[in-house]
Amino acid sequence: MSIGKWLQNHPRLLERAYQFSHWFFKRLNPLISRFGYQRTDRLMRTGEEWSKKIIFDCRMCGQCILHSTGMTCPMTCPKNLRNGPCGGVRANGCCEVIPEMKCIWVEAYERSLDMPVFGPDIIHIQPPVNRQLEGSSAWINMLTEVDKSVPRGWGNG
Numbered sequence: 001m002s003i004g005k006w007l008q009n010h011p012r013l014l015e016r017a018y019q020f021s022h023w024f025f026k027r028l029n030p031l032i033s034r035f036g037y038q039r040t041d042r043l044m045r046t047g048e049e050w051s052k053k054i055i056f057d058c059r060m061c062g063q064c065i066l067h068s069t070g071m072t073c074p075m076t077c078p079k080n081l082r083n084g085p086c087g088g089v090r091a092n093g094c095c096e097v098i099p100e101m102k103c104i105w106v107e108a109y110e111r112s113l114d115m116p117v118f119g120p121d122i123i124h125i126q127p128p129v130n131r132q133l134e135g136s137s138a139w140i141n142m143l144t145e146v147d148k149s150v151p152r153g154w155g156n157g
């Protein structure tokens, strides 16, 4: 079993790591803001991609919602679904597109049950993914809150 799979099967550990990272980046925010978000983004991207690829098979969507999805990356779903499974999950819990793969939403749900803090967030409705943020650092987007803003033309305004 790979180190990534092992860690993902211990979501409580990953939840703690997320809590620490969130706290750490929030504390660092004044410094990052002074240095410049764009500049920090350029410095962070490679490390973020590398570390999250190993553990989560991250696709660098730039709007990380791992803590709300059982520390399971929703972008690894062949349909990129961010709000639960499609109607095609097989009776054995596998994906309809890749039959030998377990549905990532089945995994997400099972793992969320072992996450005391963020596990219940799995029922939150996620906005559509903003492809304009693809490739950028999700941590920086969290600090600037661009990951929560709706792009022009999407909403009523």
Ligand code: SF4
Pocket: 052, 056, 057, 058, 059, 060, 061, 062, 063, 064, 065, 066, 073, 074, 075, 076, 138
């Ligand atoms: S949700 Fe986005 S940023 Fe987070 S692991 Fe998946 S692709 Fe990467």
